[in-house]
Amino acid sequence: MVKLKVGISSCLMGDEVRFDGGHKKSAFCVDELSRHIQLVRFCPEVGIGMPVPRPTIRLEQHSRVQAVVPKTGQNVTSELASFADKVQVKVDELSGYVLCAKSPSCGMERVKLYDPETGHAQKAGMGIFAARLKANNPALPLEEDGRLNDPHLRENFVMRVYVFSQWKEMMQKLTKHQLLQFHQRCKLLLLAHNQQSYRELGKRVGEKEVIDEKFAEQYIVDVMDALSKPASRKNHTNVLQHIQGYFKADLAHERRExxxxxxxxxxxxxxxxxxxxxxxxxxxxxxxxxxxEGQWYLTPYPDDLKLRYGL
Ligand code: SF4
Known part of the structure; x- marks a missing residue:
């Protein structure tokens, strides 16, 4: 069976590519995720020709956010953004991406952003490569290594990866029928994660006569956005009770109870x-x-990833 592919910052795979010659190996990615998913590694800083080890880069707030090497004054913003464009052909094959937290290149959020005048920093930036990756692929599930230590965020990310991989497969022959089938299989997941989107997306899909690429692109961005909202215990309970209703006629009183x-x-x-x-x-x-049986809610990913045990 062909494994689905997820991109990853190289240093999280244990590659010694960081500025100090070290790595930030993610045990979950290397030992668990890789059993089911092919991890495709990228190091933007090495990719633009920087050496290992190398002087650090930091984000600075000028009229636009810039990635600068303070030691030399070198500005590597456009190189890092262009690297994301350069690898887009490979990114097209991915169903998700795990980014290294806090990095001025790869960080997904809360990266230190410096005021070049005062030298003060706020945790308000996004890595330059990560920002372009997101802009080029608005529906692609993204997550950071540190957040993957949280069982809820970990489960949520892997679930989105598997849903997005189904979407990519379905997109190869986009028809209204295919889209309806995809939406049908997502329904209980959407209900668990975002009830408003569940209603709104269902209406949108039902009313649209002809499915074109523009509609499909916005649809999947909105689905992935809705699924990124963690499912509360209350919403899971609603979904479970909804499912329970399907067995009304099959189960004797004690089993229903x-x-x-x-x-x-x-x-x-x-x-x-x-x-x-x-x-x-x-x-x-x-x-x-x-x-x-068609609902991804019941089996969103391989059971032996054991992602729902802690929920
Ligand atoms: S955070 Fe990104 S740029 Fe930095 S070492 Fe890791 S992969 Fe390379």
């Missing part, structure tokens, strides 16, 4: 999400339902 109790215990924080999900998946094998 048992499922209800388990969902409520999840809601109250007594049980993890996996408890009601496991029981629902068991019932689904016993009483197959085409609509539910």
């Amino acid at each position: 048992e499922l209800s109790d388990i969902i409520l215990q999840y809601h109250d924080g007594i049980l993890p999400l996996m408890s009601p999900l496991t029981l629902i998946r068991h019932y689904l094998r016993e009483f197959p339902k085409e609509y539910l």
Whole structure:
């Protein structure tokens, strides 16, 4: 089976490419994610010809944000942005990207941004490469290494990666029918993550007669944006109770009660999400339902990534 591809800052793979000759290996990416996903590494600073080791770069607020080497005064802003354009052909094959936090090249948010006059910094910048990567690929799921230590953010990122990979596959033959199918399979995920988007996107897809590229591009940006909002326990509970309704006619009273109790215990924080999900998946094998079986909510990614155990 062909592995889906996710881009990653090289130093997170353990490559010794940082300014000081070190790395920032991410155990989760290297040991866990790579079992299912092909990680494609990029180091923008090395990519623009900077040596290892090298003097540090910092972001400075001029009329526009600039990446400057304070030691030499060299400005590498346009080189770093152009590097993102140069690797776009490879980025087109990716379903997500893990960026190295705090870097003036790769950082996704809260990168130190200096006032060149006072030398004071605020955590308000975005790495130059990361900013161009995002501008070129507004729907591409992005995440930072540090945030991946949070089980909720980690699960959310991997879920988005798998949904986006389905989208890329579907885009190869974009028709209204294909788009409706994609949307259908996303429904419960959307309901869990963003109820307003669930309603709004459903209406938009239903009303559109002919699907063109412009519509599709905006649609997937909005889907990925909606899914990036963490799903609350309350919203998961709503979705689980919604699913429970599909088994009304199949389950005897005691089994319905048992499922209800388990969902409520999840809601109250007594049980993890996996408890009601496991029981629902068991019932689904016993009483197959085409609509539910197609829902990515129930199996968004390979189980052995164990991403829902801590939720
Ligand atoms: S943060 Fe980005 S530019 Fe810096 S070493 Fe890592 S990959 Fe290279």
